[in-house]
Amino acid sequence: MIDQQAENTVFAGVDTHTDTHHAAVVDPLGRPVADQEFPTTTQGYRALLTWLITFGYVQAVGVECTGSYGAGLTAVLSAADLMVVEVNAPDRGTRHACGKSDPIDAYAAARAAASGRATAIPKSHAGTVEALRQLRVARASAIKARTQAINQLIGLRVTAPEPLRASLTGLTRKALVKCCLRLRPGADLRCPADAARYALRQLARRIRVLTEEIDEVTERLTMLTTSAGPELVALFGVGTETAGQLLVTAGDNPERLRSEAAFAALCGAAPVPASSGRTDRHRLSPGGDRQANRALHMIAVVRMRYCPRARAYVARRTQQGLTKKDIIRCLKRFIGREVYRALTRTHSSGTISTT
Structure with a gap:
């Protein structure tokens, strides 16, 4: 009975991409059994799962990029009570010696799971912390955009015509933004001075909107962080x-x-x-x-x-x-x-x- 169960035991590996996943199956000794490509859709994930279990008892599945390209597949496999382990992409030396293709990477992931080299359990991505991560991404991008806008605002102040530059010199960043919000450009933007006023006001408006967005997201992040930890x-x-x-x-x-x-x-x-x-x-x-x-x-x-x-x-x-x-x-x-x-x-x- 034990020998029969051991004979039906297999290990799987998945090379993940944006549109397709390539899955491979090996026996406990790492010998190839089969490989196939599946689309990255709900039906594709279920088809991949059904295909895997046809080869016997799947002891572990090695998946690349469980936090990005393989997140959806990881959730489906975990819901089916399959053991999923995180597999790092092969290094340059291994790829140089063995070559690079989707089947090669999938078999390499399966062998990593079979040999025990891959043991890291992926994140579940199914709770408050995952929501926290998503909001942090939005806040980080808003902060980056605001920093870029502030640097551009300061750069335009330096190159503005003399009367306008003199009125904006010596101000702190906060005061500079407020002052630029009050600028009133003329109707003819072919004039460099009016164009500078218009550009400075637009950047100041962008900074104000981004600041409001950052404050709003930060408030929600504080509540989520306090409740989660x-x-x-x-x-x-x-x-x-x-x-x-x-x-x-x-x-x-x-x-x-x-x-x-x-x-x-x-x-x-x-x-x-x-x-x-x-x-x-x-x-x-x-x-x-x-x-x-x-x-x-x-x-x-x-x-x-x-x-x-x-x-x-x-x-x-x-x-x-x-x-x-x-x-x-x-x-x-x-x-x-x-x-x-x-x-x-x-x-x-x-x-x-x-x-």
């Missing part, structure tokens, strides 16, 4: 901005992270050995989610300035000969441990909604 926001030095980023990094299912060490590695805060000869030291990790790493860095900087415990720790470690960079690395590792515990406690208490 109340224990996280309560930590010293953690604001709604840093908490929102750390929540998005962990996802709606932080239990997918095996330990606080795995979360630290995900945030790029895990120490990397950098010893040689008589030198025994560690360095900062260049990997992981860099936005989450930035969030931990900002929390560490705030604590080093305002938290008595952190200030005492910095003084003690400085006397031991550690550099400021090494001290921040240690603080980020400790903060990552605190954040992980807050995230898992919040999720276990049922605060994060999955509806």
